[in-house]
Amino acid sequence: MDFILLVLSSFSLLLEPMNLTYVVLGFVIGTIFAAIPGLTATLAMALLLPVTYTLNVETALMACASIYMAGMCGGSITATTINIPGAPSSMMTALDGYPMQQQGKGALALGHAALGSMFGGAVGALLLIAVAPFVAELSLLVKTTGKFALLAFAIIVVVIAQRGRIAQAGLAACIGLMLATVGLDAMEPVTRFTFGNANLTAGIDLMPVIIGTFAIAEVLMQASASRDTSLLTAAAEKVKIKRRDFLPPLADIRKIGLGCYLKSCLIGYFVGTLPGAGGSMGSFLAYTEAVRTSDDPESFGKGNPKGIVASESANNAVCGGAMVPMLTFGIPGDPITAIMLGVLVINGIQPGPQLMAGQAGLIAPMLAALLFSAVVLIPLTLYLIGPYFIRIVALRKDVLYAVIALLAVVGSYVATYSTFQMFMALALGVLAFYLRRNGFPVITMLLGYILGPNLEEFLRRSLALSNGDPTTFFTNLDSLFFVLLTLVFVYFLVIRKPAGKPAAAGAR
Amino acid sequence: MLLNRQLLFYFVTLAVSAGYLISALSLGSPMSESGLTPSFFPILVGAAAVLFSAILILQRLRAGQAGPAAPAAEAPHSWTHLGVAAAVFVYILAFKPLGYFLSSGLFVFAIILLFSSFEKLLQKAALSAAITGIAYVMFQQLFGVRLPTLWG
Numbered sequence: 001m002d003f004i005l006l007v008l009s010s011f012s013l014l015l016e017p018m019n020l021t022y023v024v025l026g027f028v029i030g031t032i033f034a035a036i037p038g039l040t041a042t043l044a045m046a047l048l049l050p051v052t053y054t055l056n057v058e059t060a061l062m063a064c065a066s067i068y069m070a071g072m073c074g075g076s077i078t079a080t081t082i083n084i085p086g087a088p089s090s091m092m093t094a095l096d097g098y099p100m101q102q103q104g105k106g107a108l109a110l111g112h113a114a115l116g117s118m119f120g121g122a123v124g125a126l127l128l129i130a131v132a133p134f135v136a137e138l139s140l141l142v143k144t145t146g147k148f149a150l151l152a153f154a155i156i157v158v159v160i161a162q163r164g165r166i167a168q169a170g171l172a173a174c175i176g177l178m179l180a181t182v183g184l185d186a187m188e189p190v191t192r193f194t195f196g197n198a199n200l201t202a203g204i205d206l207m208p209v210i211i212g213t214f215a216i217a218e219v220l221m222q223a224s225a226s227r228d229t230s231l232l233t234a235a236a237e238k239v240k241i242k243r244r245d246f247l248p249p250l251a252d253i254r255k256i257g258l259g260c261y262l263k264s265c266l267i268g269y270f271v272g273t274l275p276g277a278g279g280s281m282g283s284f285l286a287y288t289e290a291v292r293t294s295d296d297p298e299s300f301g302k303g304n305p306k307g308i309v310a311s312e313s314a315n316n317a318v319c320g321g322a323m324v325p326m327l328t329f330g331i332p333g334d335p336i337t338a339i340m341l342g343v344l345v346i347n348g349i350q351p352g353p354q355l356m357a358g359q360a361g362l363i364a365p366m367l368a369a370l371l372f373s374a375v376v377l378i379p380l381t382l383y384l385i386g387p388y389f390i391r392i393v394a395l396r397k398d399v400l401y402a403v404i405a406l407l408a409v410v411g412s413y414v415a416t417y418s419t420f421q422m423f424m425a426l427a428l429g430v431l432a433f434y435l436r437r438n439g440f441p442v443i444t445m446l447l448g449y450i451l452g453p454n455l456e457e458f459l460r461r462s463l464a465l466s467n468g469d470p471t472t473f474f475t476n477l478d479s480l481f482f483v484l485l486t487l488v489f490v491y492f493l494v495i496r497k498p499a500g501k502p503a504a505a506g507a508r
Numbered sequence: 509m510l511l512n513r514q515l516l517f518y519f520v521t522l523a524v525s526a527g528y529l530i531s532a533l534s535l536g537s538p539m540s541e542s543g544l545t546p547s548f549f550p551i552l553v554g555a556a557a558v559l560f561s562a563i564l565i566l567q568r569l570r571a572g573q574a575g576p577a578a579p580a581a582e583a584p585h586s587w588t589h590l591g592v593a594a595a596v597f598v599y600i601l602a603f604k605p606l607g608y609f610l611s612s613g614l615f616v617f618a619i620i621l622l623f624s625s626f627e628k629l630l631q632k633a634a635l636s637a638a639i640t641g642i643a644y645v646m647f648q649q650l651f652g653v654r655l656p657t658l659w660g
Contacts, residue, residue: 398623
């Protein structure tokens with residue numbers, strides 16, 4: 001209850017002009033990056049990372065929260081208007097959004113998408129605010145062996161969720177773990193894999209890893225693809241959207257039903273809590289459930305607003321869900337929460353069971369911003385600048401990527417004022433580029449890098465406590481729970497192999 | 509084609525993984541009387557990486573020509589990315605000696621040219637100068653980041 005009151009009181013921080021500016025700016029930037037096919041809100045967040053050095057931590061986290069929320073709903077704009085989802089999480093929205101656009105109801109489709117996003121984002125944020133303190137208390141029960149089993153569970157689930165490319169995901173996770181082992185050993189004064197380079201003694205910094213993996217690799221991907229955007233621009237110029245058509249009629253909302261909104265939100269929220277699942281998986285499952293329970297399943301894919309609502313409610317509810325493991329266990333569920341974790345760590349905040357007790361005041365404004373972005377900024381930006389958003393796909397690509405490249409390279413210099421970090425960002429960007437081009441999911445690499453040090457530390461501590469006896473992971477209840485949970489996931493995702501799309505299509 | 513780009517990449521990952529494993533083994537015994545040593549975890553990770561690389565190579569060899577290649581790996585693509593990577597490399601080298609303005613201006617201009625064409629050079633040069641100036645204001649003035657300049 002104290003935490004809920006703390007979040008409520010944090011809304012006053014949003015009224016401060018500086019905070020409000022960053023939240024609104026973050027939302028607009030997140031929407032633009034999510035709406036442009038090829039760019040993602042993750043990239044926007046990676047470019048913002050160096051800025052967090054100069055902002056106070058509450059403001060930085062509030063801006064991150066608004067980018068996250070915008071990233072989930074911004075993709076629906078181009079998914080609906082030109083049938084090209086700006087973000088992978090809006091793939092299912094295109095199925096019904098674009099047919100509605102073709103029927104001349106594009107604005108209405110965007111209105112339904114915004115309402116669904118608003119509802120999903122709000123429910124996800126409220127559930128997060130209500131549940132996170134309890135999960136944090138429960139997480140205190142997890143001891144050293146359990147912590148190792150939990151981290152191993154997170155990495156294994158992220159790897160096996162990449163159905164059809166498990167070996168690639170496994171290798172990417174190993175590469176991340178390799179990067180994490182560079183530098184001074186955490187428990188003994190021994191350097192590893194530094195090859196005599198003093199710059200590597202402290203290990204590889206988080207900043208060049210994130211900027212390289214997401215920003216520099218993205219610029220290289222776009223350069224490699226040499227995509228012709230003239231068709232995209234021509235399609236965008238044909239689209240005419242009027243502001244007054246955005247508001248969905250009450251009859252439509254009644255027809256969709258509150259049950260569809262709520263069920264999609266809950267699906268999205270619970271999918272969000274799973275490592276590696278993300279917005280694409282949430283919207284896919286919610287869409288499938290909406291079709292399964294519909295009286296008129298044939299109408300889906302032909303312009304049924306229920307499909308849009310299911311998809312958008314779920315992917316925005318994912319935001320709240322994905323923050324639960326990130327805040328309480330330090331386990332990010334997707335690339336965006338991985339970068340948010342980076343912002344926390346850079347500012348000296350260690351996510352985990354103690355976070356809610358010791359530093360709840362720093363986290364509460366972020367949750368308030370998440371709720372604010374869902375309830376206020378989604379409908380407001382759609383109404384005010386919705387008709388112009390479609391024009392952003394016509395931005396000059398040469399200028400856009402020059403700006404991104406400049407911000408990325410200079411941004412990697414900011415942390416240490418050392419050109420070594422810039423070279424590291426370039427090297428990791430080239431690595432991530434080749435991994436992506438060969439079908440490797442780089443989110444598993446990032447997760448391996450982020451979770452690697454703790455994974456190693458808890459493994460060594462657990463075995464030291466048990467005098468080297470590995471059965472300790474099966475005799476302690478907390479670790480046994482996660483071992484069994486891992487086996488359940490392996491059964492459902494690998495052995496039983498349910499049909500469907502790759503779980504983390506969006507987590508490139 | 510037996511040795512396509514994707515297979516070549518897998519061989520590179522195998523070589524790197526094997527190199528990492530050998531380096532990990534050279535750190536010493538993985539276990540001692542006091543428990544696990546700093547080499548234990550890297551040996552475990554290195555062995556897993558070698559295993560995954562070997563699986564990928566085998567999968568690719570088994571699939572052969574008939575097998576589905578990774579779409580992006582085999583699709584025709586431009587070589588612009590190499591130019592971009594080279595531009596970033598040269599930019600980093602020149603960043604401190606030339607200072608922020610000159611190095612960044614030239615870098616932005618180069619990236620714009622790589623993503624477009626050698627037309628309207630004056631307009632692109634003006635754009636590069638504007639972008640460099642705006643980024644300077646953002647980093648140095650707004651966020652207080654000290655950027656290198658020719659005048660110290």
